[in-house]
Amino acid sequence: MPDHDLLRRWAADTWRSFEAMTDPVSGLPTDSIGVSLDPDTRSGYTSPTNIGGLLWCTVAARDLGFVDPEVCRDGLGRLLATLHRMEVHGESGMFYNWYDDRTGALMHRMPDGGTIHPFLSSVDNGWLAAGLMVVAAAEPALADEVHAVLDRMDFGVFHDAAAGDEGPGGRLSGGFWVVDPGADTRPVSFVDGKAPVFHTRHHYDLLDSEPRIASYVGIAHGQVPPEHYASLETPLRHYRGRDVVPTFGGSMFEALMPTIFVPEAEWAPDTWGVNQARTVALQREYAMDEKAYGYWGFSPSACPGDGYSVFGVPPIAWEADGYPSERDGEVVVTPHASAMALMVEPDEAADNLARIESDLGAYGPGGFIDSVDTLTGRHAGRHLSLDQSMVLGALANVLADDCLRRWFCTPEVEAVLRPVVAARTMPLT
Template identity: 35%
Template sequence: MKRLFGLFLIAIVFVGAVLYFTSTPVRTTTQPKNGMEKELLETAEKTFRFFEDYTDSETGLTMDRVDFEQDETKAEHTSPTNIAMYMLGMVSGVELGFISKKDAEQKLEKTLRTLNEMETWNGLYYNWYYTQDGTQKKDWGQFISSVDNGWLTAGLMVTGQYFEGLKDLTDPLVEQMDYSTLYDPSVGHLHGGYDKEQESLTPHHYGMLYTEPRVASYLAIGKGDVPEEHWWKLYRTFPPEFDWQSQTPTGSMVDYDGIKVYQGVYEYDGIKYVPSWGGSMFEALMPSLVMKENELGVNALGLNNLHHVQGQIRYAEENELDAWGFSPAAIRNNYGEFGATVLGTEGYEDKGIVTPHASFLALEHAPDEVYDNLKKLQDMGVYGEDYGYYDTVNLQTGEVAHTYLSLDQGMILTAITNYLKKGVLRDYFHQDPIGERPEHLLEVEDFGIRD
């Protein structure tokens, strides 16, 4: 009898230990090797705290924006991209030891069940929903965005691969997101989106490869919703006869899978690159948070990512700016598009405004330069004690936007995670067959930008 009782006690202790270690964050999963990694981990934990504090506990939807200029001001609506950033943020939180996998899975299950009830168009999500109940925020229109849905699909893919218990919820949502309804076969491009109120697709398309919609293009091909030729129909640069672009490209016609592609190249101060539209870090490097561009596109997208980082740093130096990192971000009571103008096909206007998320996106390409730049931003008062880096600083006036956007917080957190955990988010994205099938598109291309 005593022996049975002893075994019973051992069993209780064992079960208790299992429950403890599966419900309590294990804060030793990431051991910083140096002062820089320690600071990155501290920033990541504060950034993760933003998602915990500003995500509705019932719906699992994260607020779009929170301002701290005077009193706390919450923007209690969300977008498909914001939801994706929350999902990637939860995976990051587990990987870095801020939350247990069990607790993160329970939180994400709420988000997925809310997504399953939200109104969609051909399985694709509208731009804005209220965080309290998941209903549409119709006073801002009823628009379905190609790029925003692409990010949501990517977030669902990573979530389903990372949390196997959630695949029964993520897979059907991904399957129903039908990108063929946004595809224009006459030009081989995705429309910008669909306006439900006007009952019409946008007249404009996402026609450039090196902008953030390439995530949607890539996974739409991986899903089989659009043909593979779509990838080769996207412009690297516009042809030289398009004389409105910021510079005349050099290059030649190259054949990929029977499709002629103009392999055009820009050049800035000895750096060769394929341009984005506005010259921003967001367009250039955000897709590499989930796509294995750096690993697979060694002669194309991966190398181009490095050159854009180098270009942004050089641009700040040549314009005698005290810091670098140009990308769309929040300003006081508003939002603006910022870039290193020369790196864009048209180029966003340079207003001397930098944003920390642009530095974090560059971590895997220039860690020492990023660390030095972040120190400068801290000295300018851009670092908040509760949730990490504020969104922007105006280098001319010193004005800091004491604002947090869930989009930018998500980019910071996932970029740190990929840096500290060797591209873990990309691994899970490509573990999904949708992410794996088009990998050859990344591998085969050569932009012709080697020194």
């Protein structure tokens, strides 16, 4: 197993980035911050996913002994109080995509002046709900405040029962606008008695993709039928002598982020267990053996220098070309991909992360920098709240006996989800 002290140092430094990203008044996390952790480098906005990540990472920090339990409760209470005040879609209780990280006000323009058409994302709300479920179980004193937010969230608003070709389970919409954004939308309501909204034309069809967190939350709360999970598509890719059920773009985020909360490989060792082991191994072999990059771990991230882009391993992607591993002549690895791989290949992932830190220098006072070019060592210069939440979430599970999985999968949740996950077949050979 990897060196325990090394993993704890990475986890403690990652938590330091969250302390710097969190507004002391609103309790909300910013979307990103510079590697210096200077408050002036905060992005000025946040999202439901970022908020969910801070919720579960605060519990993780408590379980790892980085924060006192009373300090943990105070921080969570401050954040929950802000959530209560934030504007949501009244009929579903869902949160919009962007809010001011200092006040919690709904944003209609980005800090750079760009116009925002407020959107409600199924997957982003799934991550927020996951964080709320963790806090409700981990901090019983705050359970009432959590449920005042969580219980009004109805994931049925995203569930299109008529979509899909694999049976009666339906599909989740990408999300919706309340006001027509002037794009190609589908004005419809998926819940009887609720007003139509402007849904995206696309649905989430693949099983092995990050939107399954919204599926898990919806099924656990009786808002989405279990048949939905059973009917999601599991196509195959064959690479380096093995079949693998692909993600859309071939990225680690799509494959592994939901397993921070749901022990899929334990509940379904012959399906999820096999597929997650192959996904990680093939990411590593693609980079180390086929491409000789020297480092591995591909997932959407901040780009070295500036911007944000998608990265992955094309041979294990369902999309025709997949997400690229190279961009503009740079080979871009992101530490959060290898951090999540600690839950699958702990020794190999820890070695990769240690070399990213020591050889490439992609590390600062707040832990791993979001991405780095393996050829030149040029890095992104910032931390993304989303990606840091994956790093700390995975480290907490490895160091603290699957703490986030235990908090999310209460006996009541496990009783609903485990049979659904265990019964799911995959055409692996």
